[in-house]
């Protein structure tokens with residue numbers, strides 16, 4: 001008798017759910033996705049297939065979208081996501097839907113209402129306060145620090161040059177953290193003194209655990225996740241990161257000794273803590289991933305690396321001369337190389353938005369309130385209708401010889417009013433550090449076989465850890481250059 005009642009209740013709940021979501025269900029039928037949709041979990045099973053990384057599913061979604069005018073949809077648990085790999089549709093969504101999807105609540109235990117994932121009402125005033133920090137004049141003054149920290153990195157790399165393969169990411173991420181902390185907060189945390197810096201390890205751990213949780217909708221409710229065996233490690237990572245930022249705030253507060261009350265507990269500075277965390281976390285690994293992918297690609301394309309080296313020598317002189325603010329705009333080929341690398345390997349491969357009001361796309365399709373949108377940056381950047389049949393190939397010249405077909409065709413830093421605040425900052429920082437490494441070292445692939453024409457054209461193997469990373473942790477080899485090479 002009991003099970004019959006349960007069955008009836010379930011059937012009633014299901015019918016009510018279908019009625020309430022009838023517009024969303026109708027939309028899903030207009031945007032087919034040819035994979036089995038299971039009860040309760042929808043297509044989430046695709047993200048946890050044995051032997052596959054979640055990034056393979058984002059790639060699959062991109063390919064399916066490319067076959068259907070750049071757009072498809074998938075069910076993730078009980079939520080429908082429209083998967084967009086077309087810049088025209090992305091342009092409309094990113095300009096009109098500023099609210100982030102609830103799936104981003106997963107990072108709240110760490111950054112609370114930090115602007116990057118905050119509701120629009122909290123985000124808007126905070127963005128107004130933060131934006132002036134990234135004015136061109138301020139950024140120009142940062143280049144001295146980028147160069148100083150890059151030179152420290154180049155020195156550190158002497159210990160691995162001419163030896164076995166190693167992870168360039170482990171080094172660049174320490175550069176990136178030192179640069180962020182010194183430029184945005186005026187503190188020197190000397191992460192470069194310790195490539196196993198606990199903060200970087202904790203952030204890495206947090207990203208890995210969040211990515212694993214992200215793809216399993218049944219682990220999203222905090223009431224479930226707290227019973228997971230590794231939950232205590234997750235809490236430890238969050239606490240370590242918060243403590244690190246609190247320490248910076250306290251040190252800085254004491255240093256400037258203004259009307260700041262040094263006895264105030266960090267929790268009273270919640271907004272400051274949240275935004276400092278956003279700055280350190282949004283800026284450190286993203287730039288390090290971007291610079292590391294670029295170096296991996298240059299290792300596989302020695303001809304392109306040589307062109308970059310010649311340009312740096314021509315614009316900046318030999319490695320005894322510092323790289324200066326005025327040099328960066330003249331490093332046009334390097335700029336194209338970095339952009340092409342960000343196109344093929346966007347550090348943030350997917351971003352999400354929530355539709356709150358009916359939104360009609362240029363194709364005439366109307367997205368209904370309640371639906372999530374996954375902007376598949378990977379898919380937009382590799383859309384053959386936009387980038388041509390050679391969309392998967394590394395060809396920096398495409399950023400020099402032609403203009404973008406649509407401004408949203410290239411969006412590693414997101415797009416629209418809620419795009420990345422650190423866009424210019426990141427480009428300047430990455431160009432400075434890559435130029436400093438290349439003028440001192442020749443970058444070689446981890447294995448010589450990677451240089452044969454087939455291997456060098458193949459996609460790099462990647463994995464999803466909120467950010468997209470290289471499966472082998474960005475391994476390369478370095479060979480010291482002689483100063484006389486710069487002629």
Ligand code: HEM
Pocket residue numbers: 115116117123127180184278279282283284286287290346347348351352412413414415418419420421422423425426
């Ligand atoms: C290659 C490096 C970087 C990449 C690929 C990147 C990418 C992104 C993306 C995709 C978003 C938007 C997410 C969304 O729309 O949902 C974002 C937001 C943001 N990024 Fe970056 N970022 C990079 C570097 C930086 C740096 C260096 C900083 C700071 C110094 C920074 C600060 C921010 C902030 C504050 C936001 C939130 C903006 C807002 O919501 O108003 N980013 N970034």
